[in-house]
Amino acid sequence: MEDINQPLEADTGAAPAGQPLQFSDAVRRDLLESAKWALFFAVLLFIVLGILTIISLMAAVAGGVMGILGGLFVLGIYTLFFFFPAWYYYKFSTLARQALGFEDNEALEEAFVYLKRFYRFIGIFIIVFIGLYLLLAIAGLTAFISNDLFNR
Amino acid sequence: MEILDNQFAQDSGKNGLQVTRNMKINWLSTSKWVMFLAILGFIFTGLMVLAASVMMPMLNMILTMSGQSELARQLEAAGGIFMVFMLLMVAIMFFIHFFHLRFATGIQRSMQYGSQDAFESAWRNLRNFFRINGIIAIAMLVIYAVVLIFIGSMAASQPDF
Numbered sequence: 001m002e003d004i005n006q007p008l009e010a011d012t013g014a015a016p017a018g019q020p021l022q023f024s025d026a027v028r029r030d031l032l033e034s035a036k037w038a039l040f041f042a043v044l045l046f047i048v049l050g051i052l053t054i055i056s057l058m059a060a061v062a063g064g065v066m067g068i069l070g071g072l073f074v075l076g077i078y079t080l081f082f083f084f085p086a087w088y089y090y091k092f093s094t095l096a097r098q099a100l101g102f103e104d105n106e107a108l109e110e111a112f113v114y115l116k117r118f119y120r121f122i123g124i125f126i127i128v129f130i131g132l133y134l135l136l137a138i139a140g141l142t143a144f145i146s147n148d149l150f151n152r
Numbered sequence: 153m154e155i156l157d158n159q160f161a162q163d164s165g166k167n168g169l170q171v172t173r174n175m176k177i178n179w180l181s182t183s184k185w186v187m188f189l190a191i192l193g194f195i196f197t198g199l200m201v202l203a204a205s206v207m208m209p210m211l212n213m214i215l216t217m218s219g220q221s222e223l224a225r226q227l228e229a230a231g232g233i234f235m236v237f238m239l240l241m242v243a244i245m246f247f248i249h250f251f252h253l254r255f256a257t258g259i260q261r262s263m264q265y266g267s268q269d270a271f272e273s274a275w276r277n278l279r280n281f282f283r284i285n286g287i288i289a290i291a292m293l294v295i296y297a298v299v300l301i302f303i304g305s306m307a308a309s310q311p312d313f
Contacts, residue, residue, distance in 0.1 A: 021262060021271050023169040030275040037282035044289060103168030112178045119185035126192060 032100050035111075039093035045086035052078045081125075088118035179259050187256040193249030197242060204238045244288065251281035 023031075053075060060071025092114040099108035211231050215224050258274025261267055 019266075019268065021171045021266060021268060023171070024268070024272060026272050027275045028169075030272075030279040034275070034279045034282045037279075037286045040286055041282075041289070099169065105169055105172065108169055109172060109174050109178075112175050112182070116178045116182040116185070119182050119189070123185040123188055126189070 028100055031096055035093045035096035035100075038089040038096075042086045042090035042093060045082050045089070049078060049082040049086065052082070084121050085118060088114045088121065092118065176263055180263060183256040183259040186252050187260075190249045190253035190256060193245065193252065197245045197249065200238075200242055200245065204235075204242070208235065244284070248281060248284055251277045251284065255281065 056071045056075040056078065060068045060075075063070065092111050095107045095111035095114065098104055099106075099111060208231070211227070211234075215228055215231070254277040255274050258270045258277060262271035262274060
């Protein structure tokens with residue numbers, strides 16, 4: 001039975017024979033401090049989102065029909081940019097602190113899911129940003145070349 | 153009943169938290185994204201160094217072309233401050249991405265070899281990452297507050313502002 005289980009466990013990335021990974025005191029301390037900082041960043045991001053919401057709503061009210069559409073569009077983009085990272089940080093922080101305080105393993109699992117989601121969001125966001133940047137650069141270059149700017 | 157009590161005592165003890173398979177899967181995925189961010193960050197730090205090394209000779213050229221005026225001397229002083237500021241920013245950026253890289257490699261190593269040392273080092277590096285970012289954020293907030301108060305007091309001291 002042991003022989004059959006061995007390759008399966010190795011495949012899932014389980015630790016080889018010996019002491020499995022432990023949440024030692026050092027790891028707990030570091031996780032707790034990370035969680036507290038994460039809450040700080042989450043609150044900061046929510047405050048920034050609130051300020052941006054107020055500003056874009058003011059712009060929307062001031063600008064007529066186009067202003068309302070533009071303001072709501074900008075508000076949507078801001079919400080997308082700021083809400084999800086802040087929410088993931090907030091969930092990571094609260095769940096990690098709950099897990100460390102009450103020895104709640106399920107909460108800890110959930111906390112790491114939110115940490116992963118945070119980094120995935122930032123990663124995809126940056127990939128999209130770089131993609132847009134390259135696209136604009138290529139579009140600008142082709143426009144520049146096809147316009148025959150030098151022959152005018 | 154005794155067995156149940158023992159079970160409960162063990163669960164609520166210091167070692168109640170266990171590394172599970174789901175955690176490992178999430179950590180591996182996290183470490184890949186963190187590694188990506190760290191490498192990208194190093195590239196941007198390098199680009200920033202490159203930009204600074206291009207701008208410094210340009211600033212010097214402007215200074216030599218403008219002659220020995222009062223403005224040139226002021227610009228020279230500003231150039232020094234700019235250089236120090238740039239170096240500081242590059243150093244901070246480097247350390248932020250360095251901590252991210254160490255977190256990612258530590259997690260991956262602890263998953264592969266079951267190394268407790270690498271595991272502890274990984275979380276220490278994530279903490280360092282949060283710490284350096286948090287300190288920068290607090291410093292920026294304080295600078296904003298000081299600038300706002302300064303502008304406010306300037307505006308208040310001038311009646312026709």
